[in-house]
Amino acid sequence: MNDDYGSQSVSLHSKLHGKIEVRSKVPLQNRLDLSLAYTPGVAEVCLEIARNPERVHELTVKHNTVAVVSDGSAILGLGNLGAAAAIPVMEGKAVLFKEFANVDAFPICLDTQDTDEIVRTVRLLAPVFGGINLEDIAAPRCFEVEARLQDLGIPVFHDDQHGTAIVVLAALINALKVTGKDLGQCTVVFSGSGASAIACAKLIRSFGLLGVLPMPGDILLCDSKGIVHQGRTDLNPYKQEMLEWTNRSNRSGSLADALKGADVFIGLSQAGLVGPEMVQSMNRHPIVFAMANPVPEIMPDLAHAAGAVVVGTGRSDFPNQINNVLAFPGVFRGALDARATVINEEMKVAAAQALAEIVLEPTPERVLPNPLDKSVAYRVAEAVAEAAQKTGVCRG
Amino acid sequence: MNDDYGSQSVSLHSKLHGKIEVRSKVPLQNRLDLSLAYTPGVAEVCLEIARNPERVHELTVKHNTVAVVSDGSAILGLGNLGAAAAIPVMEGKAVLFKEFANVDAFPICLDTQDTDEIVRTVRLLAPVFGGINLEDIAAPRCFEVEARLQDLGIPVFHDDQHGTAIVVLAALINALKVTGKDLGQCTVVFSGSGASAIACAKLIRSFGLLGVLPMPGDILLCDSKGIVHQGRTDLNPYKQEMLEWTNRSNRSGSLADALKGADVFIGLSQAGLVGPEMVQSMNRHPIVFAMANPVPEIMPDLAHAAGAVVVGTGRSDFPNQINNVLAFPGVFRGALDARATVINEEMKVAAAQALAEIVLEPTPERVLPNPLDKSVAYRVAEAVAEAAQKTGVCRG
Numbered sequence: 001m002n003d004d005y006g007s008q009s010v011s012l013h014s015k016l017h018g019k020i021e022v023r024s025k026v027p028l029q030n031r032l033d034l035s036l037a038y039t040p041g042v043a044e045v046c047l048e049i050a051r052n053p054e055r056v057h058e059l060t061v062k063h064n065t066v067a068v069v070s071d072g073s074a075i076l077g078l079g080n081l082g083a084a085a086a087i088p089v090m091e092g093k094a095v096l097f098k099e100f101a102n103v104d105a106f107p108i109c110l111d112t113q114d115t116d117e118i119v120r121t122v123r124l125l126a127p128v129f130g131g132i133n134l135e136d137i138a139a140p141r142c143f144e145v146e147a148r149l150q151d152l153g154i155p156v157f158h159d160d161q162h163g164t165a166i167v168v169l170a171a172l173i174n175a176l177k178v179t180g181k182d183l184g185q186c187t188v189v190f191s192g193s194g195a196s197a198i199a200c201a202k203l204i205r206s207f208g209l210l211g212v213l214p215m216p217g218d219i220l221l222c223d224s225k226g227i228v229h230q231g232r233t234d235l236n237p238y239k240q241e242m243l244e245w246t247n248r249s250n251r252s253g254s255l256a257d258a259l260k261g262a263d264v265f266i267g268l269s270q271a272g273l274v275g276p277e278m279v280q281s282m283n284r285h286p287i288v289f290a291m292a293n294p295v296p297e298i299m300p301d302l303a304h305a306a307g308a309v310v311v312g313t314g315r316s317d318f319p320n321q322i323n324n325v326l327a328f329p330g331v332f333r334g335a336l337d338a339r340a341t342v343i344n345e346e347m348k349v350a351a352a353q354a355l356a357e358i359v360l361e362p363t364p365e366r367v368l369p370n371p372l373d374k375s376v377a378y379r380v381a382e383a384v385a386e387a388a389q390k391t392g393v394c395r396g
Numbered sequence: 397m398n399d400d401y402g403s404q405s406v407s408l409h410s411k412l413h414g415k416i417e418v419r420s421k422v423p424l425q426n427r428l429d430l431s432l433a434y435t436p437g438v439a440e441v442c443l444e445i446a447r448n449p450e451r452v453h454e455l456t457v458k459h460n461t462v463a464v465v466s467d468g469s470a471i472l473g474l475g476n477l478g479a480a481a482a483i484p485v486m487e488g489k490a491v492l493f494k495e496f497a498n499v500d501a502f503p504i505c506l507d508t509q510d511t512d513e514i515v516r517t518v519r520l521l522a523p524v525f526g527g528i529n530l531e532d533i534a535a536p537r538c539f540e541v542e543a544r545l546q547d548l549g550i551p552v553f554h555d556d557q558h559g560t561a562i563v564v565l566a567a568l569i570n571a572l573k574v575t576g577k578d579l580g581q582c583t584v585v586f587s588g589s590g591a592s593a594i595a596c597a598k599l600i601r602s603f604g605l606l607g608v609l610p611m612p613g614d615i616l617l618c619d620s621k622g623i624v625h626q627g628r629t630d631l632n633p634y635k636q637e638m639l640e641w642t643n644r645s646n647r648s649g650s651l652a653d654a655l656k657g658a659d660v661f662i663g664l665s666q667a668g669l670v671g672p673e674m675v676q677s678m679n680r681h682p683i684v685f686a687m688a689n690p691v692p693e694i695m696p697d698l699a700h701a702a703g704a705v706v707v708g709t710g711r712s713d714f715p716n717q718i719n720n721v722l723a724f725p726g727v728f729r730g731a732l733d734a735r736a737t738v739i740n741e742e743m744k745v746a747a748a749q750a751l752a753e754i755v756l757e758p759t760p761e762r763v764l765p766n767p768l769d770k771s772v773a774y775r776v777a778e779a780v781a782e783a784a785q786k787t788g789v790c791r792g
Contacts, residue, residue, distance in 0.1 A: 009437025010444055010455070016421055018457030019433055022500040023419045024491040025412055031712050034768065037415055038488035038721075040690050041405025043472050045484040048406055050477040059406070060483040061414030061503065076439050081446040083523040087456040088441040090524075092434035095420040104418040106502055107457065109523045117520065124517050127479040127505045128486075294436055316427050325430075372430065 019091045020098075020106075054396065057130065057339065065104040066131040066332050068093045069122060071113045073138035074160070077293050083109040086136060093135060093159075093328075101329030101377040103336065105133065115141050119148045126152055131332050134158040139195040140238050153395075155335045155343045161199030163324040166331065166348055167368065168200050168266060168289060169207065170355035171322055174362035175264075175310040176213075179285040184214030187262040187283075191255055191297055192269035193221040193228055193239050200266060201246060203352070206345040212353065219246040220262070222255040256281070263287065271295035279306035288312070291322055310364050316371070323371040326355055330380025338385035339395040347387040354383035415487045416494075416502075450792065453526065453735065461500040462527040462728050464489045465518060467509045469534035470556070473689050479505040482532060489531060489555075489724075497725030497773040499732065501529070511537050515544045522548055527728050530554040535591035536634050549791075551731040551739045557595030559720040562727065562744055563764065564596050564662060564685060565603065566751035567718055570758035571660075571706040572609075575681040580610030583658040583679075587651055587693055588665035589617040589624055589635050596662060597642060599748070602741040608749065615642040616658070618651045652677070659683065667691035675702035684708070687718055706760050712767070719767040722751055726776025734781035735791040743783045750779035 013019070026037045035041050049056050056062050072086035090107030097105035110121055118141075122132055131154050134146055142158050149156040157163075176183055188204065190197045201219050208215030221228040221242055228239050229252045235243075251258065255273060259265060260281045267274065267290040274297040279286055288308040290296035293315070300311045300318045312320035331351050335343055356362075358369045358379055369376050388394050409415070422433045431437050445452045452458050468482035486503030493501035506517055514537075518528055527550050530542055538554050545552040553559075572579055584600065586593040597615050604611030617624040617638055624635050625648045631639075647654065651669060655661060656677045663670065663686040670693040675682055684704040686692035689711070696707045696714045708716035727747050731739055752758075754765045754775055765772050784790050 005431050005437035006440025009432045010441050012422070012432050012437075013441045013455040017454060017459035018461065018500070019420060019422050020418050020457060020500075021421055022416050022461070022490055022494060022502055024415060024494050025417055026408070026415050026491060028491065028495045028768070030768065034721075035401050035712065036405045036408050037491055038485075039472060041401035041408075042484045042488050043474055044402025045406055045409045046471050046474055046477055046481040049484070050481040053480060056480040056483060058413060059409040060480075061416060061487055062480075062483065063413035065414065065418070075442050076435060078439055078442055078446075081442055084449060084452040084456075084458075085442045085446040087452065087458065087524055088438045088445070089434075091457055092438050094418055095422060095424065095433055098418060098420050099424045104414070104416075106418055107524050108521065110520045111523050112520050117516075120513075121517055121520050124506045124508050124513065125504065125521075127507050128483055128503050316431065325434075372424070372426065 013088060020094045056127070057395070061104065062128060062130045064336060065106065065129055066097060066133050067108045067125060067129045068105050068133045068135050069108045069110065070135045071110050071118055071137050073113050073141065074136045076136065080138065083111045090135060093133065096325050097329050097332065100325060100374055101333035101381065103329060103332050113141070115144050118145050122149055123152065126154060130154055130336050132156040133328065133332065136160060140236055142195050143238055150342060153341050155332065155340055157331065157343045158195070159324055159328045161195045162203070162343070162348055163328040163331070164196040164268070165199040165203040166327040166352045166355065167322050167324060169203050169352035170326070171289060171312050171320065171367045172264065172287070173213070173352065173356035174359055174367035175287040178362050178364055178367065179287060179309050181263055181285065181287070182214065183216050186216050186264055188216050188219045188264040188266065189258045189262040190219070190221045191265070191267040191273055193223040194268065197221060197266070197268045198238060198242060200268070201242060203348055205245060206349055210346065210349055212349055218248050220251060220258045221246055222258050226254045227252050227258050265289065267291055267297035269297060272297065274298040276302050276306035279303055279308050285309045289322060310367055312367065319365040320367050321371055322368065325371050326369060326376055327351055327380065330377035331384050333377055334381035334384025335388060337381060338388035340388035340393050341395060342393050344391055344393055346391045347384045350383040350387035351380050354380050409484060416490045452523070453791070457500065458524060458526045460732060461502065461525055462493060462529050463504045463521060463525045464501050464529045464531055465504045465506065466531045467506050467514055467533050469509050469537065470532045472532065476534065479507045486531060489529065492721050493725050493728065496721060496770060497729035497777065499725060499728050509537070511540050514541050518545055519548065522550060526550055526732050528552040529724060529728065532556060536632055538591050539634055546738060549737050551728065551736055553727065553739045554591070555720055555724045557591045558599070558739070558744055559724040559727070560592040560664070561595040561599040562723040562748045562751065563718050563720060565599050565748035566722070567685060567708050567716065567763045568660065568683070569609070569748065569752035570755055570763035571683040574758050574760055574763065575683060575705050577659055577681065578610065579612050582612050582660055584612050584615045584660040584662060585654045585658045586615070586617045587661070587663040587669055589619040590664065593617060593662070593664045594634060594638060596664070597638060599744055601641060602745055606742065606745055608745055614644050616647060616654045617642055618654050622650045623648050623654050661685065663687055663693035665693060668693065670694040672698050672702035675699055675704050681705045685718060706763055708763065715761040716763050717767055718764065721767050722765060722772055723747055723776065726773035727780050729773055730777035730780025731784060733777060734784035736784035736789050737791055738789050740787055740789055742787045743780045746779040746783035747776050750776050
């Protein structure tokens with residue numbers, strides 16, 4: 001199936017020569033058109049922006065345009081293929097931005113994987129853009145790039161982290177309803193402790209800090225060496241930092257050990273890491289989000305057979321597809337509409353809540369809206385914009 | 397009139413919030429659409445580019461997309477207003493690219509005016525683009541930026557230099573026909589010795605070197621200090637270099653001195669620098685291109701009254717508008733169609749010749765096509781593509 005999509009997709013791309021185009025919004029039929037869209041009239045627009053810099057947001061594409069920026073270091077699940085090979089994905093994101101939220105997005109694929117150069121280049125490019133969607137940048141570089149760009153005056157958001165986290169949290173909210181679990185009593189286990197897992201864990205914590213959900217009983221992160229705990233000497237600073245508020249009883253051992261008695265499994269790792277016996281060892285009515293792509297940590301039929309009540313994956317051919325397209329178009333739409341200068345935790349929490357609430361009666365087979373539902377982004381946008389206003393992060 | 401265009405243009409920009417939009421070329425109606433334009437299908441397109449880097453030109457927007465890059469240091473005739481104020485002009489160029497030549501162009505306005513940073517940033521951005529149109533970058537920085545980027549593997553072309561030169565040369569070819577002058581006997585005087593004047597002079601020379609037109613009798617460049625000559629100690633290296641083949645009798649003096657007995661005046665300088673008596677002092681049947689904007693070096697009625705046969709300006713409200721839009725869309729269309737890696741002198745010469753030939757019977761009032769004629773770019777493109785092929789600068 002995947003192979004067939006692959007060859008069909010190559011044919012489609014070969015025919016299209018690019019999935020996006022840059023279109024004029026003004027007609028050019030006569031001299032007046034030319035004199036207003038270009039010279040001599042445009043000179044006054046330039047002078048107006050020079051006099052009142054804030055008006056660039058109103059008078060130019062900055063109003064509605066987001067850069068989709070990648071260094072090609074972590075393309076989908078394919079790894080480090082470089083800037084040119086990243087273009088089809090970034091174009092695809094631009095298509096989704098336009099189709100789902102009427103955001104104009106343009107792919108920027110940088111021929112460098114040096115943190116300082118990426119940060120500097122994004123700063124130099126920023127005048128034209130109203131937001132920066134970082135994409136498919138490998139951890140831990142992605143953390144530093146994003147953190148250093150938060151002072152840019154426009155939202156800078158690494159979708160692989162926060163987009164994923166928002167959708168997982170929305171799914172979790174509804175899965176808790178379906179299973180009747182109280183998050184305050186739950187142990188949440190992550191397989192994978194890369195950028196997206198850390199962002200998910202942090203967003204669960206933000207829900208707790210903001211009082212929207214109880215703080216979970218405990219959170220355990222697992223990587224290829226097993227549970228992340230205080231006794232390990234091989235942790236990068238990002239994993240180390242997580243131990244300040246995760247794994248509070250300092251458990252050690254394997255992923256299988258972590259899952260014993262756990263309530264929620266969140267897989268952002270590799271195909272097949274979870275066996276049925278591991279799901280069986282979880283607390284009753286387990287929630288299993290197995291998002292390794294294209295092959296999940298455990299296939300849904302096996303997870304259900306082992307007792308899982310709610311099962312989600314990254315795939316479109318099973319129920320509960322956990323797909324970033326449910327979040328990022330609406331998040332940026334809301335941030336642009338609100339003239340937000342950042343995307344803060346409150347805005348991410350609001351996005352996840354709105355996304356969860358779209359599903360009026362969650363069931364085990366339906367904890368998230370359909371990724372193709374084009375009303376979703378606007379509902380998310382409204383909630384994000386409201387949160388931006390409430391938290392006072394808007395211009396003007 | 398100009399003021400009115402200005403306020404109307406600000407209103408239009410305020411209503412549009414950007415003159416261009418990024419549109420999807422693929423529908424997203426169902427899961428198959430999503431699976432081919434994005435995941436999982438797109439993964440195979442990424443892998444294909446990683447395996448065969450050349451296919452990026454076929455499978456992505458690189459096929460048809462040009463970056464319009466400025467540092468905001470020389471916006472129109474307004475000077476150094478910075479990156480944000482440059483956006484309306486660069487968007488305008490993108491509109492013209494699309495409307496006249498179906499080239500997808502995107503504005504890149506860089507928040508730096510450091511030569512090394514501009515060069516480095518363009519290199520880092522290059523993967524997504526099939527060409528780089530440098531725009532409104534102050535001299536002499538523009539020379540170095542352009543020269544250092546010629547190895548990029550895609551055409552890099554500073555429009556203020558070469559676009560202007562191509563249109564001026566086309567106008568000159570037809571003005572020579574109208575006046576019956578032999579360029580080999582002509583003295584050509586430039587008012588202004590900045591980027592565009594130097595590029596025009598160099599393109600006149602290329603015509604001579606390639607045997608398309610005779611080498612002119614002489615070329616004199618004038619700047620604010622008068623004629624550029626060997627005795628001056630205040631010349632920048634670019635003006636100094638021009639003395640290797642201009643001003644062969646080492647004349648000195650003012651612009652008025654230069655014009656005595658000259659045949660062609662090319663003004664790329666400031667309003668009102670040329671009086672009627674200066675035109676009267678020229679050789680018989682003078683050609684006057686007074687392109688200072690919005691107010692020319694001499695107004696057409698005064699120039700005609702003083703004996704000028706052919707008069708051109710940058711303005712749309714007089715005959716013979718010398719407008720870059722006649723050149724750059726077709727030049728890039730041709731370069732992209734031919735898969736050219738550079739835009740060389742032969743391609744520029746071919747563009748100017750094609751542009752001149754579009755006017756079947758040149759008259760004093762019509763030495764150039766109408767800037768709104770949408771067939772022009774395709775005629776120019778054909779000539780440019782042919783020249784690229786003949787000179788062997790095409791990929792594959």
